[in-house]
Amino acid sequence: MREVAVLGVGMHPFGKFRDKTFVDLGVFATRMALQDAGLRWKDIQGVAAGCFVWGGLSGMLPGHQIAATMGETGIPIVNVSNACATPASALRTAYQMVAYGSCDVALAVGSDKAPEGFLPSISVDESPTDIDVVRWKMVGAPNPAYFAIQARDRMERYGTTSTDLAMVKVKNSRHGQHNPYARFRKVYSMEEVLASPMVCDPLQLYMIASTSDGGGAVILSSMDVARRHTTRPVRLASAALASTKFGSSLMAHRPPLISFLAGLLDLSKTEVGVAAGRAYEESGLGPEDLDLVELGDGSTWHELFLSEVVGICKEGEAERLLREGATSIGGRIPVNTSGGLSSCGEAAATQALAMVAEVTWQLRGQAGPRQVENAKVGFCQLPGAMGNSGAVVLKV
Amino acid sequence: MDQHKRQIPALDGFFTWPSQEPALIGATCRSCGQYFFPRFVIMHDPDCEDREQVEEVLLSRKGKLWSHTIIHYQPPPPFRAPEPFQPYCLGVVELPEGIRIMGQVTGCKMEQLRPGMDVELVVEMQYEDEDNEYLTWKFRPVVKK
Numbered sequence: 001m002r003e004v005a006v007l008g009v010g011m012h013p014f015g016k017f018r019d020k021t022f023v024d025l026g027v028f029a030t031r032m033a034l035q036d037a038g039l040r041w042k043d044i045q046g047v048a049a050g051c052f053v054w055g056g057l058s059g060m061l062p063g064h065q066i067a068a069t070m071g072e073t074g075i076p077i078v079n080v081s082n083a084c085a086t087p088a089s090a091l092r093t094a095y096q097m098v099a100y101g102s103c104d105v106a107l108a109v110g111s112d113k114a115p116e117g118f119l120p121s122i123s124v125d126e127s128p129t130d131i132d133v134v135r136w137k138m139v140g141a142p143n144p145a146y147f148a149i150q151a152r153d154r155m156e157r158y159g160t161t162s163t164d165l166a167m168v169k170v171k172n173s174r175h176g177q178h179n180p181y182a183r184f185r186k187v188y189s190m191e192e193v194l195a196s197p198m199v200c201d202p203l204q205l206y207m208i209a210s211t212s213d214g215g216g217a218v219i220l221s222s223m224d225v226a227r228r229h230t231t232r233p234v235r236l237a238s239a240a241l242a243s244t245k246f247g248s249s250l251m252a253h254r255p256p257l258i259s260f261l262a263g264l265l266d267l268s269k270t271e272v273g274v275a276a277g278r279a280y281e282e283s284g285l286g287p288e289d290l291d292l293v294e295l296g297d298g299s300t301w302h303e304l305f306l307s308e309v310v311g312i313c314k315e316g317e318a319e320r321l322l323r324e325g326a327t328s329i330g331g332r333i334p335v336n337t338s339g340g341l342s343s344c345g346e347a348a349a350t351q352a353l354a355m356v357a358e359v360t361w362q363l364r365g366q367a368g369p370r371q372v373e374n375a376k377v378g379f380c381q382l383p384g385a386m387g388n389s390g391a392v393v394l395k396v
Numbered sequence: 397m398d399q400h401k402r403q404i405p406a407l408d409g410f411f412t413w414p415s416q417e418p419a420l421i422g423a424t425c426r427s428c429g430q431y432f433f434p435r436f437v438i439m440h441d442p443d444c445e446d447r448e449q450v451e452e453v454l455l456s457r458k459g460k461l462w463s464h465t466i467i468h469y470q471p472p473p474p475f476r477a478p479e480p481f482q483p484y485c486l487g488v489v490e491l492p493e494g495i496r497i498m499g500q501v502t503g504c505k506m507e508q509l510r511p512g513m514d515v516e517l518v519v520e521m522q523y524e525d526e527d528n529e530y531l532t533w534k535f536r537p538v539v540k541k
Contacts, residue, residue, distance in 0.1 A: 259495050
């Protein structure tokens, strides 16, 4: 394996775009990433692309539609479908293309369009053999219900309060106000978050990421190519992907399942724990080396929990870390300097690429008012459903 | 419930019906000892020696509430519920078989719900039309005698 550089990143702003197709969003991000890298479209030698929520045949062929718009050049294009881990998988696929030497310049691109509100089942015939039908029709379990049930267990065990859950949103909104690609740039007060409508108790509206449209692109290259374009390339030191290890009782990330193993929660067996461990091992770096972290905050509970799983604090200490300001920009280990999914919105096939873009800007010193001083190593936890997670380490 | 309407499961194959004491229909692996619900979602221990020995079983009717939430917004179809929408409690219940099952919690005030409380399986209406009441499984706190 050889070292891989992040040569260019591009983002379409998150939001709701009725007049744009998901292909438009992906092409926008691709063009921006090419410009950022100083490359032409014809320099791209391989593509890994993803779309998830949009679905259908069109949604299964995002890479080919984006490439067709850019101009067909005959390059290999892999479309990946891995639910919320779709962009993490596209990134890893492009990483492997470069790391294993099958090409020198590869594009990972993901774009998506989502409905407002809860992401519904797409089964047409309400088949009793489709577990996603069963969980809606027989149980009535939207995704945030899974987060909320796990969050309530955390409250029981660690004394987490609604104030803690709200504080994550307040902190991330302070970060996100400076992110030009975020959907929500308003700074929220504790009072506003705690006054927002209850969705799935204890999670209130402003504690849950909003389903959104978006597009992201990351161009990876060999170090040889990167050095021709920059004197200080950002390296993708690992692009891990992991699934749950048997024995994990974490249920929050398990939609559409409706039964889960009992037992104490062993973080090392969760998909995120496995992915983070693998990313640290591959990069030779650990949580103590990190200058900033992006975490998949599908809800504010996620950020607290994930802080512990990826090892920036011990179990049960995430609230203290937050209250002390350690996870704010200027603190010991800033979390979600982009504003997180909380500010950006959640465009499933885009998230991981947005996180890598944010950390890349941070490591280059291009993050403007949200810049983390002297950032050299960053980490992203790339979320997925049913026990599926990516984890990447970036460094300069 | 309306006595003139037929009472039928909203989806077949998840609980015994008709029954005075309905139970969830799960499955177990005679090799690795794991229990599964519903019966077609199988998750073996990776050290399982033989994945052919899966049998249908009825799961325990009683368990303990592990954690819960209250859903304040109406989910999209195929969820259906009587109008107007009323918030409902969704719980995860731990069974002696070593698995936790999701289901709505009924028959008590929401503020009375506590982790560890004893609950039992019941079958209740989820929605209805002119002819039928459509049923699903729920959990209800065990009434102390």
